[in-house]
Amino acid sequence: MHELPMTQHILDIALEHAIRSGSSRLTDVHLVVGDLAGASFEAIEIYWQFLTRDTPAxxxxxxxxxxxxxxxxxxxxxxxxxxxLTYTCPTCGGTGTRAVAGDEFFIEAIEVDEADPASTSPPEHRT
Ligand SMILES: [Zn+2]
Structure with missing residues (x-):
């Protein structure tokens, strides 16, 4: 199970970007996961719920x-x-094939809540 450190890594990067963009809240993170990364979507999702607790994400x-x-x-x-799961070329039978796609594991996009709650509180919330 390597999804926990993978998810932690993704969260670290996402939070860093959110902080750098001056946002206090992360709303969406778009992840690209290649088949070869061997990661379970279900496990990442569960770890995400767990790791983001009490964070801006x-x-x-x-x-x-x-x-x-x-x-x-x-x-x-x-x-x-x-x-x-075969690495043999169907055209010529060669076995020296290599992966050109499918080993991805990276963040494609991060969406943050642009509004800074500290400076844009609606007037009706002020007493
Ligand atoms: Zn070939």
Whole structure:
């Protein structure tokens, strides 16, 4: 189970961006997860709920986009998405293929609450 440190890492980056942009609240984090990252969406989601507690990211929505594994064959330049877990080129049978997509694990976008509650409190909330 490596999802916990992965999720913690994502949260650290997201919070850093939120702080740098001067926002006090994170609303949405868009994550790109390749098949090869071997991460369970369900586990990341659970850890996200747990780790964001009492942080500016509490209540934020984690969006995850899966990128299928795609291989490239250096022998015949074929690019393919293996139907099964095989690294053999379907065009020439070469076995020296390497992943050209599917090993992603990064933040695609972060959305923050632009309004700073400290400076934009509605007048009716003041006593
Ligand atoms: Zn090939």
């Amino acid at each position: 509490q209540g934020s929505v984690l969006h995850m986009r899966r990128v299928p594994l795609e291989l490239s064959c250096p022998d015949c330049d074929a690019r393919f998405r293996p139907a099964e």
